[in-house]
Amino acid sequence: VQRGEKILWNGGFSVNSDRRLCAMNLGLFILVALVNLCTGSEKVAHLLVLKSMDKFETVVTKNMTVTINVFNVGKNTAFKVEVDDSLWPSAGVQMVEGQKTASIASIEPGFNQSVTYTFAPSLPGELSLGAAKVTYDLQASGEESKAVFSNILPVLPVLTASEYDKRHTRHIKEWFTFFVLTLIPVGLPACMYVMAQNKLQALMAASSGAAKGGKKK
Known part of the structure; x- marks a missing residue:
């Protein structure tokens, strides 16, 4: 699990400085604006999950890297954040580095955490990576929890x-x-x-x- 840099934009929202996310910034800001409109002055945590991969076509036995960025666009800390990207079928896939699940103690407002893992497909065909699921507690006591899902990646051709x-x-x-x-x-x-x-x-x-x-x- 890696903690991203905090870069302040208008409105105080922060994003990871990774260049691969530049194309997603506009969509993220729109979502942040919608979240702020919906929540009003209520101080709660809201997590936004962005899933990406380093290429959209691969070869059998070649490594593929998946990155899951979890942004806290709310106004309070998210506690006991659990990232689970094991919902897609992994038959014919060999894990190379990292895990598809991760636990994060907390994410403060305006910050993000990233989870990265690498795998290598062992069979030709197509891979549907699906969406990652993230659950978190709104309070440190764990009295109230919430679940969100990431975007769904396009089908990955394995040649x-x-x-x-x-x-x-x-x-x-x-x-x-x-x-x-x-x-x-x-x-x-x-x-x-x-x-x-x-x-x-x-x-x-x-x-x-x-x-x-x-x-x-």
């Missing part, structure tokens, strides 16, 4: 090495073909122009030489 090479080699060939076809209408007229200029200069040089020869006679 064999040969499938991956074919897919990406095909793209390279397509770009090369496009480049060649683009050069033909642009390069052919340019070549013809240069050839015409060379012929014109040769004719002018020959004509000039003939004129000089006539004067000498």
Whole structure:
């Protein structure tokens, strides 16, 4: 479990400085605004869970890293935070580093905690990672608890090495073909122009030489 840096934005909301989350900032701010409107002046904890992975396509036996960021966008501390990302079927998956579950003692308002684990798929096909579940207590005494879920990631294609090479080699060939076809209408007229200029200069040089020869006679 890692504690993210606190970076203050307008309104006092903090996000992790990881660049991978930059594209999500606008959505997070909208959600924060909605939460603040709903809660009003009530001082309670509200957790926002964002799940991400380092790539959206992988190869069998290659490592994939999943990061779960838990933001406290409320006005009070969240206690006994339990992160559980074991809801998706893990058949054909080998854990490499970290765990899909974690316990966090507390998250203060305006701060976030992150949970990261790495796995490697052992079979080709598709993986549906589902949503992570987070439960927490609103009070230190544990009298009242709440559960929230993260976003659902898109289905992850797991390719064999040969499938991956074919897919990406095909793209390279397509770009090369496009480049060649683009050069033909642009390069052919340019070549013809240069050839015409060379012929014109040769004719002018020959004509000039003939004129000089006539004067000498």
